[in-house]
Amino acid sequence: MNATPQAAVAKTETTAAAGDARSMTGPTTLTAQRSSLWSRYGWILGRLASGVLTLFLVSIIIFAATMLLPGDIARIILGRDATQASIEALTIELGLDQPLIVQYLDWLRGAVTLDFGNSLVSRAVVTDAMLPRLLNTLGLVGMVSLVSIPLALAIGVSGAIRADRHWDRFVNGASIVIAALPEFVIGLLLTILLATGLMRVLPAVVIVPPGASPFSAPLTLVLPVATLVIVSLPYLIRQTRASLIDTLTSEYITMAELKGLPERIIVIRHALRNSLIPSIHASALTVAFMIGGTIIIEYLFNFPGMGLALIEAVATRDLPVIQFIVMIFAAGYVILNLIADILTVFVTPKLRTR
């Protein structure tokens, strides 16, 4: 595979698929130029540094948002009936009398060591209280990814091979519609179809006793998982399809056709390998978007995850919980991208063979 043209790898399709990621470009243009073992790790380190910088900027935004909170944080924590003395004591205890930069560094040190303090509502340690929620969301996202990523790749490939035939046109049209629909529209339409009226085959919400895992009642998971699968399909389908079509029109594929290789061999042995490389990043972005989508889905189906916890914390102004969840969401995005970067570097044949 040494003869792989760079263009096939480097091209990142930006179809007008509705998605924040349409301007995202894969890292392959960078990797193509640096191919020694050292620079491969150096490049990953660079991406790691870039991810850390992103998280640092996110932490500044979170802290700045907290500073915008009108009124006295100590008073908000203690409630309306607190005495002046206790408010002053808490102000000193929380370091709120310190300069902003000191407060920020204190907070950042806590964030880095995963110490976000105690929930203002339940008084529990935030990290402990949120861990089961985090695991639930990870479980949900994991289940959805296992279904939706292979499914999207298969649909994308099938569309590209038979571009502009009926099936491809149908998938394209459906993608445009689904990509525009808010998560709650799809979730509620599925609920109306399958959990109400004539077909009451599924429960409309996740009902588990407090403390029990939502995964102990598999039937209740069908609707949230199905909704997230549908929501997450269009972007990856379009990226996969566009990338494979790009590859199929490149010179080395024409060469293979001229040699008289059967189409099946061309697609499987030659085109797919290259064209699926950008799909690694698209998959990571799909999962990252899913994390954002879980907020609405968890609310709709009463799924006890991070998204529902965020909505509850916003309603009660539970600052440490909000800060923790926002930070974790951002970290999830950075980590997913890093994994995609590493995978991309290791499966790009140009890089592997030198």
Next chain:
Amino acid sequence: MTAIPDTSTASVFIAPPTRSRVRRWLADTRTIIGLGFLAVVLLIVAFGPLLAPHSITEFLAPPFSPPSAEFLLGTDYMGQDVLSRTLNGGWTVVWMSATSATLGVAVGAVLGMLAGYSRGFLDEVIMRLSDVALALPTMVLTLLFVAMLGRSLPLIVLLIGLAHAPSVARVVRGVTVDVAGREFVESAQAIGAGRLRILLRQILPNVTGPIMVEYGLRTVWSVVAIASLSVIGQGVAPPQADWGLMVNENRVGITVQPWGVIAPLLLIAMFAVAMNLLAEGVDRALQVGREGGNQ
């Protein structure tokens, strides 16, 4: 990201929206469907309040009454008329999403053109900010600030608009880099045209196509974010009539009276799908004739 890949320009065909392209856009079935959906939504927003048969805040019948001759879509969780609230409930989501998309595209286009033409420092800033914008989904960012500053519609519009700006800037920057390398820009530079003049007279006309596509897509994302905020109870506040809020209010009665959810749901969907179809159509119309074509 250590360097800025220019691949974003690879598939954006740069062309001003000429008359023939507009005609091609209008000849597309999907554009017609999009315009039709948009017309329905805008007509409801404009004339719905005049046609509403009942008050939007009055208790008229038992909650979640099924559709009847008097209440064509039944009543909602407070016994209010679903049809009247639906006819009144479009204005908030339409003005909020249009304003935030306009804000995001305006700020993003200016930054993107400046960065694409001048390169350098601004480039780096935009790449950083768009990384942050991707790491902090619009909903998360908005919820963070709404939690601190309280529920406020202008605040939501501002936040969603600003959240769009870096990604728009990134797209516009990519196209600008491409345009800036063309002969007509070089000849304008050669006759001593100033930076502002080149940006307005040479660059802007050639990036309007991609900006229009972005505007449509950003409207879609604004609708999604704004309606979603109301659905989780952090957007428009009761007793106002709003499609997203109606979904939130009537969701508990979905098994007995689904119309309180279905009616607003379909209109939100029509609005978002319409804008996506129109944006897609513009993109296709611009790409026809480009080398390799639009498959």
